[in-house]
Amino acid sequence: MGLIRAMRGDTGGQVMLAVLAVVTVLVPVLNLMVPEGHPWHLSSYTVTLLGKYLTYALLAVAVDLVWGYLGILSLGHGAFFALGGYAMGMYLMRQIGERGVYGHPELPDFMVFLNWKELPWFWHGFDMFWFAALMVVLVPGLLAFVFGYLAFRSRVTGVYLSIITQALTFALMLAFFRNEMGFGGNNGLTDFKDILGFDLKSNATRAGLFVASAIALALGYLACRYIVASRLGRVAVAIRDAEPRTRFIGYRVERVKLFIFTFSAMLAGIAGALYVPQVGIINPGEFSPLNSIELVIWVAVGGRATLYGAVVGAILVNYGKTYFTGVMPEAWLFALGGLFVLVTLFLPRGIAGLLALIRRRRAPAGEGAQ
Secondary structure (H helix, E strand, O other): OHHHHHHOOOHHHHHHHHHHHHHHHHHHHHHHOOOOOOOOOOOHHHHHHHHHHHHHHHHHHHHHHHHHOOOOOOOOHHHHHHHHHHHHHHHHHHOOHHHOOOOOOOOOHHHHHOOOOOOOHHHOOOOOHHHHHHHHHHHHHHHHHHHHHHHHHOOOOHHHHHHHHHHHHHHHHHHHOOHHHOOOHHHOEEOOOEEOOEEOOOHHHHHHHHHHHHHHHHHHHHHHHHHHHOHHHHHHHHHHHHHHHHHHOOOOHHHHHHHHHHHHHHHHHHHHHHHHHHHOEEOHHHHOHHHHHHHHHHHHHHOOOOOHHHHHHHHHHHHHHHHHHHHOHHHHHHHHHHHHHHHHHHOOOHHHHHHHHHHHHHHHHHHHHO
């Protein structure tokens, strides 16, 4: 009942979930059941690309939860996304076994190449999927909890908090580039073979990962919507709009911030875990501060503090990135920067805000016609 109440009035979210449900069924059918050469056939490349967009959409929802409803402009969510991806990548690497280039039954190829004699302690357990799945949410969540506890207790806010989150992801990027860290260094983790015994190169597995990404996005959206529509969400908005006043009337502001920030990081970790088996690689480049800045642009384009707008923005911007990097690769960053400027100046509420404005303007005309 609580979830039903949370979705009441969220017309945009209801439409988004309905479209997502149709796409979740339609895409695998067009890929697996329609023969190649048919005009309606959907290639496996397209399925993988769409699955990647859905993981980005889940990441954007996580960012919108803390930025749109809590007022925390996080420039470090790319780090949580990458940590979840590395946790899944470690599991996939352990599944290779003797099928690697060097044929070692336990050590990944990059460790054999670097003359590692035994598996590092932090790699143990990643041969089991349940353990890797636990680490996907636990590692980003624990990092966010520790970071948030220290930052929020010290009452770091605004641009200072944004800079610190960006410094966090930059520090992690530099650390993961080092070979002695045991995460593949500059090359990262790749050459994955299968997941849960299913061949990652098969069309059925790719379709299954797409469906898993769609389900994760739907569940992640519903969880975030439940939070923002609850009393906790109303307190979060109060903190966003007037933090000193909210603290003065007795609310434990730091606890609210810490819970929502940690939950958001865990969502980002899940998105990263679903991203890695679909693209086939995870490397330190995913920690790049530029990636975290792009996340903010996705949310701004779609519409901050709407959740469904973050989904729309992530998909549209990444589709534009796919198109522009194929046609004019050198112009993409200029187009992205120009898009952010235009949205900031002319669409401060993003696409979702524009659609809401159109609905409001049409409503009186429709009533008058009746």
